[in-house]
Amino acid sequence: MATILTVDDSTSMRQMVSFTLKQAGFDVVEAADGAEGLQKAKTARFNLVITDVNMPKMDGITLVRELRGLAPYKFTPILLLTTEAGADKKKQGKDAGATGWLVKPFNPDQLLTTIKKVLG
Amino acid sequence: MGIDLSQFHETFLEESFEGLDVMESSLLNLDAGDSDPETVNTIFRSAHSIKGGSATFGFDNVAEFTHVLETLLDQVRGGERDVTQEIIAALLESVDCVRSMLSAQRDSSEYDEKQVQSVLKQLECMLDKEDSAVEEEKDDAQVSPGVTQGWLIDFRPHLNMIQTGNDPVRIIRELKSLGPVEIKCDMGKMPALPDLMPEDCYLSWQIELFGDVDEAVVNDVFEWVEGECDLVISSLQTDVSTSSAVAVNADPVEEILAATTELQVEEKVIVTNKDKTGSDDSVAKPVQKRTKAAAEGSSIRVGIDKVDELINLVGELVITQSMLGELGQNFDTSKIEKMMDGLSQLERHTRELQESVMRIRMLPISFAFNRFPRLVHDLSSKLGKKIELKLSGEATELDKTVMEKIGDPLVHLVRNSLDHGLETPEVRKAAGKSETGLLHLNAYHKGGSIIIEITDDGAGLNKEKIRAKAISNGLITEEEVFSDEKINDLIFQPGFSTAEKVSDVSGRGVGMDVVRKNIRELGGAVDIVSNEGKGSTITIRLPLTLAIMDGQLVRVGNETYIIPIVSIIESLQAKNENINKIVDQAEVYKLRDEYINIVRLYEIFKLQPDCKDINNGLLVMVEGEGSKIGLFVDELLGQQQVVIKSLETNYQRIDGVSGATILGDGTVAMILDVPGLVVMSRIKTSVKEDKVA
Numbered sequence: 001m002a003t004i005l006t007v008d009d010s011t012s013m014r015q016m017v018s019f020t021l022k023q024a025g026f027d028v029v030e031a032a033d034g035a036e037g038l039q040k041a042k043t044a045r046f047n048l049v050i051t052d053v054n055m056p057k058m059d060g061i062t063l064v065r066e067l068r069g070l071a072p073y074k075f076t077p078i079l080l081l082t083t084e085a086g087a088d089k090k091k092q093g094k095d096a097g098a099t100g101w102l103v104k105p106f107n108p109d110q111l112l113t114t115i116k117k118v119l120g
Numbered sequence: 121m122g123i124d125l126s127q128f129h130e131t132f133l134e135e136s137f138e139g140l141d142v143m144e145s146s147l148l149n150l151d152a153g154d155s156d157p158e159t160v161n162t163i164f165r166s167a168h169s170i171k172g173g174s175a176t177f178g179f180d181n182v183a184e185f186t187h188v189l190e191t192l193l194d195q196v197r198g199g200e201r202d203v204t205q206e207i208i209a210a211l212l213e214s215v216d217c218v219r220s221m222l223s224a225q226r227d228s229s230e231y232d233e234k235q236v237q238s239v240l241k242q243l244e245c246m247l248d249k250e251d252s253a254v255e256e257e258k259d260d261a262q263v264s265p266g267v268t269q270g271w272l273i274d275f276r277p278h279l280n281m282i283q284t285g286n287d288p289v290r291i292i293r294e295l296k297s298l299g300p301v302e303i304k305c306d307m308g309k310m311p312a313l314p315d316l317m318p319e320d321c322y323l324s325w326q327i328e329l330f331g332d333v334d335e336a337v338v339n340d341v342f343e344w345v346e347g348e349c350d351l352v353i354s355s356l357q358t359d360v361s362t363s364s365a366v367a368v369n370a371d372p373v374e375e376i377l378a379a380t381t382e383l384q385v386e387e388k389v390i391v392t393n394k395d396k397t398g399s400d401d402s403v404a405k406p407v408q409k410r411t412k413a414a415a416e417g418s419s420i421r422v423g424i425d426k427v428d429e430l431i432n433l434v435g436e437l438v439i440t441q442s443m444l445g446e447l448g449q450n451f452d453t454s455k456i457e458k459m460m461d462g463l464s465q466l467e468r469h470t471r472e473l474q475e476s477v478m479r480i481r482m483l484p485i486s487f488a489f490n491r492f493p494r495l496v497h498d499l500s501s502k503l504g505k506k507i508e509l510k511l512s513g514e515a516t517e518l519d520k521t522v523m524e525k526i527g528d529p530l531v532h533l534v535r536n537s538l539d540h541g542l543e544t545p546e547v548r549k550a551a552g553k554s555e556t557g558l559l560h561l562n563a564y565h566k567g568g569s570i571i572i573e574i575t576d577d578g579a580g581l582n583k584e585k586i587r588a589k590a591i592s593n594g595l596i597t598e599e600e601v602f603s604d605e606k607i608n609d610l611i612f613q614p615g616f617s618t619a620e621k622v623s624d625v626s627g628r629g630v631g632m633d634v635v636r637k638n639i640r641e642l643g644g645a646v647d648i649v650s651n652e653g654k655g656s657t658i659t660i661r662l663p664l665t666l667a668i669m670d671g672q673l674v675r676v677g678n679e680t681y682i683i684p685i686v687s688i689i690e691s692l693q694a695k696n697e698n699i700n701k702i703v704d705q706a707e708v709y710k711l712r713d714e715y716i717n718i719v720r721l722y723e724i725f726k727l728q729p730d731c732k733d734i735n736n737g738l739l740v741m742v743e744g745e746g747s748k749i750g751l752f753v754d755e756l757l758g759q760q761q762v763v764i765k766s767l768e769t770n771y772q773r774i775d776g777v778s779g780a781t782i783l784g785d786g787t788v789a790m791i792l793d794v795p796g797l798v799v800m801s802r803i804k805t806s807v808k809e810d811k812v813a
Contacts, residue, residue: 010169012132013176020123054165068283074319077285083172083190091347099285100344105175105183108123117294118285 002047002119003027007037007063008081009055013104017050017081020108021115034058038066041073048119049078050102053089061089061096068097077118081106125177132173133226137219139166141490144215147208148493155196155203163211164193170218182221185236188243189214195247210246212494213239270299270330270356271338276306277349279320286345288321294341299331328356420520422480430480433473440465474761478668479517485563485572486514488527492534492561499538506545506556507538513563518570522662525642526572529635533574533658534559536632541578541656551653553577565664569644569686572660581650586610608648609746612636640745640795643669643684643778667764671781671791673757674740677727680789681753682762682781687794689741689748691756694734709739709750716741717801720752721792724776724800730754744795751797760784764791776800 004026008014011032018028029044031037035058037051049067053060060080067073080093080101090101102114143166146159171186173179189211195201217236224231273295277288295301306324310316329338335353342351444462447455489511500507518526542557549555560575590596590610600606614633639646644662663669663686671682672691698710699718707718718739722729731737731754739750762781767774767790778793 009165010132010173011135012128012173013169015131016123016125016128016176019128023123054168056162056165075282075285077287083168083175094284094344094347097284104172107176108125117290120287120290120293 001025001027003029003045004048004050004115005029005031005037005041005044005046007031007034007049007051007055007060009033009052013052013081016108017111020111023108024112024115026115034060034063034066037063041067042070045072046076048115049073049076050115051078051080053080053082053093061092061098064093064096064098079114079118129177129225132177133222136170136173136222139170140215140219140222142166144212144494145490147212147215148497150203150208153203157197160193160197160203164190164197167193179221179225181236182218182225185214185218185221185240188240188247189218192243192247207246210239210242212498214243269332270328271333271335272354272356273325273327273329273338274352274354275327275342275349276324276351277321277345279317279322281345281348282321283319284345284348286348288323288325291341291345292325292327295327295329295338298333298337298341299329301330302328330356420480420483426476426480429476430473433469433476437466437469437473440469474668478519481520481667482517483520483523484514485516485518485523485570486511488518488523488530489514489561489563491527491531495531495534496538496559499535503538504544505538505542507542508556508558510558510560511562512560516563516565516570518563518662519664519667522570522642522664525638526660526662529638529646529660530561530572530574532632532635533660534561537574537576537578537656537658541576541580543579547579566661569661570664572662574658574660575655577655580652580654580656581607581611581648582652583607604649607650611648612646643686645746668761669764669791670759671762672740672759673783673789674738674751674753675755675757676721676725676753677729679725679727680757680783680787681721682789682791683740683742683751684791684794685759687742687744689743691738691740694737694739694750694752696735699734707734711741711748711750714748716748716750718750718752719797719801722752724797742794742797745798747798747802749794749798749801751792762789762791 004021006014006017006021006028007030008017009032014030014032018030021028029040029046031040033055034051037049038058041049049063051060051063058066060082064078064080067076067078077099078097080089080098081104082089082093082101083104093101099118100114102111106114143163146163146166150156150159150163167186167190171183171190174182174186192201192207193211196203196207201207217239220231221236223229275288275291281288292301292303304326306326307322309322309324311322316322335355338353342349345351440462444459444466447459447462451459492511493509496507496509537559542559543551543553545555548557558575558577560573562573562575564571586607587596591598595610595613596606612632612635636646639660639662642662644660646661647659648656649659650656670685672685672688674681674683692711694709700708700710700715702708708715709718710716718734720732721727722732729737734752738753738756740753740756741748741750762783764779765781767777767780770780774790776793776797777790778796779791780788781791783789
């Protein structure tokens, strides 16, 4: 089964995402900010990265850019979780190399639908 | 799948309260006209997280409110809006609103809907003042749906599309889930094998999707690859059968899937190679764990180090236990020394374990101090005073329960200092002081207690005024000597206030007595030292914890009682010549220059003592409520740490007893309530005095 990295500074959001994915049978690793996410991505391989945008230390956009610079993550799907539905953040995310996004608020079903779409 | 989101509510609320604290303290650091981007960003991030979480977990009122708040903050962050005093004030009020909404959620109570709506309106007004066009125009692109027979999709990915993790196969698969499709693959751009870059996408597709599918739905499939492909979606106007006749009659998806799989295999080879060469950039950066302060609530967040220490100690205990167990198997007298070693080790480990467990309950006092920057900020502007707040010793740790109970008394004392102690800039200037008054909150450990000091450089206590007031209230007589101690006592009397006018900040004379009562209930004490014209220092002494204390065991008749060691001054063998019977039966003991009331414990607890003659017994001098009494006991036993069990929860309240504990031999011993006994002795004496009069 695929291993997924979820990066969010909000513990409750991270727990929700993590719980939902684990229920669906995925392996999940959590990180509390971009820097921790990048660190974890370097020490393990993930099939999918789901990251929040606004985070302390390293934001989601920077994380995407950093990950795309790492060979193992060149083609890995990376999804942004964002409340900012504005085209601005999406464009920034895409420019950094994000695969797509999921707009908050979302419920566990929507999350799974999107993830299954990406992971096939 | 049904996932119960309410299981995340507690975490969400906890982190939201933390977020609000962060917002509040950041807002207080923000000065009008000066917007430090990092501070603004921190505020924005907190609001943003609360909004995201509240929307996700179904707190719609909070989500709605924070949305407006976030929009405003976003403008500030983007530099579209200057930081004004007005905005800071509105944002601080918003923090209060969100806090009240979340608290209501947590406690299943009501919040002030009116207040929230008025602040919301205020925020909306601010937004309207400038352009209200900040709202997203996301619906613009939507095309009104029409009935169609299907869509012809010309999908030409750019070479680099797969480098954003977007797999064309995924898109085609998704289209296939919308309805029957016919797909033509254009491999015309495919280069010869040596020139083929596995990271690039050379294929294009023409997809016919049949059925009445909304164009927006089709567009959604390509939402993530907008700008990374050339896409033409046109309605299938022609007859479906003609279309299908033109199409290559096959099911190419499987074919393409297979082709892409091969492509992916090649990618992997390259990736692995790069992995090796690129291993340099995987140099580990130290990851700093967020040191989030624990929120006051029913749960405590404990640092990993504290838990590790516990586990370590438990390990030590297990080792000692197994050692002792082994010793006991073939025990003989030669092993006594070894056993004693083991037992002392066990004792040490148990004590360490106990200390570590207690440490889990300890929180830095910054939790209690955190609310003061805001309080001082709000109050000083309300009172027209300039006040600098200095906090120190915030890392001093205090038991969580003590912390919860000391919060309100502290607020009261700080308000008092602000209102009565510190003067307005004009008055200060006239008195030759700097315009800005200083309020200093300090905490530190001293012995087994924690000391909290509230110091201000304000006017201090006006002794004459207090004296006059006390005389007019009938609390003291004209002739009475007016010692500093007496002033202390007067201030803490119910209904005592020298404030000329009652403000809504303080001065109703309600409170100081409650403050002292609350602090005493915690086993602490409060004192004021004041220098007229120079300021006051209020010192609060609190026990480190409420759960365990050092006690002196004493025997009265067949009963064992425990006296808290902190309140014992000395124990002595009474001498007859020092005992004076004043009136009726009230007895005092002359200790050096002081006369101390004697309390015969056997009388209070109705016991049969060994001796009723003070000359043959022992007096334990204890101090509480600012005065001393001598407790008459039969014998002093050992000293030990005792775990305090509440009598109220297990039995009922008894005068003179603050709790109970279980001794090593399994018997229950009462813990004496020294302040309570002092009060009882006062009442007794005054009753007797009345009788004589």
